[in-house]
Amino acid sequence: MDTKEDFIAEIEADLANNTLVLPTLPEVALKARDTVEDPECSVTEVAAITATDPSLSARLLQVANSPLYRARAPIENLKTAISRMGLTTTRNLITSLVMQQMFQATSEALDTRLRTLWEHHVNVAAISRVLAMAFPHLDPDEALLAGLIHDIGALPVLSKAEGYRTMIKNIELLDRCVRELHTDLGRKILQSWQFPQELIDVAANHEDITRDHDGPVDYTDLVIVANLQSYAGTDHPLASVDGSTVPAFDKVGIEPEIHIGDIDDNAEQIEAVQSILLG
Template sequence: MTDISRQFYDELLADLEHNRLVLPTLPEVALKVREVVDDPDSSISDLVKIIVSDPALSARLIQVANSPLMRTGRQIESVDAAVSRLGMRIVRDLATSMVMQQMFQATSDVTDQRLRQLWEHSTEVAAICHALAGQFTKLNPEQALLAGLVHDIGAMPILTKAEDYPELLQNEEALDWVISELHPRIGGAILRSWNFPEELIAAAEQHENMTYDSPAADFVDVVIVANLQSYLGSGHHLAEQDLSQVPAFAKLGLSPDVNVIDMDGTGDAIRETQQLLSI
């Protein structure tokens, strides 16, 4: 730890605790979609009206609805058909996931590469989460996908604020330490401000807690395993973790030495899902 990283850490923590930290906002169309779906008096037509107002989201939703990922059967050619076939809650989580990419835009060239790397990692973890939830749990795969996509969301305001600390941006190890220490807590604060469900907030806050052990497999377990899988063979500190001591693997019925990307059928599904998220 350097003096500059400690100073930056202390300032971030104080801003967070006193509600001064500028948190990213969810794109308006995603907010509207979530509000409509969570309103018990709303209808499919209410949701369709919001989605069709965004041509890019409409096109991507139809594309995803027709992908092997959704296994919807016959060809879907309209937003109305996609929502009717998939259901409002699945569409809510898919729509939120699809508009997330626009949030990962740097305000300077300095942080552009870091945000690109963050988005690429988030889409990989999301894709692995989708596959794990669908094959090894009874959890909703689309909600697991969203949990994976937002698990590192807390790093965004850290990178934004780091633009005011040129010395810190030039010291990747020092910046990584601050991100590792604070992004779970900041991520939880962001998702609370977006009114996300507690199970997704927990995934953001607990995904680096290798001793996490709830009574039954949940989204935290899925994100923990997916995150560790994404770091296999890398220089990340989580790649050095003794996976036999991580309860999440056993709760998903997986061996600690598993590589889900190499499992029959799973690797292709993961790559396809990641590609769909990155369009």
């Protein structure tokens, strides 16, 4: 398999035959989501689910005590943390915190690539969360999750490439395949996870820098801006995009030349997210 076209054709055939291996959402996130969707669920139930994963429990407490939530007094147990943050926020945070498990390489060949991809996701998520705080109709923690899943479609491409020496060695070729396939695959993955349509749209449309729409700013607008800002100063193709031509910047209400992370309070929020998700 020496060409991008051959590799893409094989992935498309796998999709058509339902044989392409898509990532699955960790069980603790599924249980938390299903529990929170029950109108009679309680903080105690969600705490019990979270407690089955000690690492997740510790990180959720870390989040509750971080600058993201500015707790007036230290929070020392899960029930208090969940009660303070609310069930919906806790559900989104649990999903966000377990996402890193999907970016663990099964071979040395992909280790660096997956770590770099996760760092990019975290950067986009942190910027998206900060941007969402300016809009009452948007949930900052849903924006965080939107950033963490925006390139999720890259995972099955990288997993498939792991079995092909030519693809693993040719980074430029692999990058082109990821860019061409990841938005459609991301849509399929989030549909299989039964995510809300607004997050499915993020995975499907975040690369469409010409996207314009009626109505208020949405999560896809946030992620388009955050994605472009995350690549500023790099050699990525999106780094050369003229932000003044991107409708999402107008929707979000910031000048393209102003990086959101250069504003002091924003920088603190971004660093808090990074310390939690990259730790």
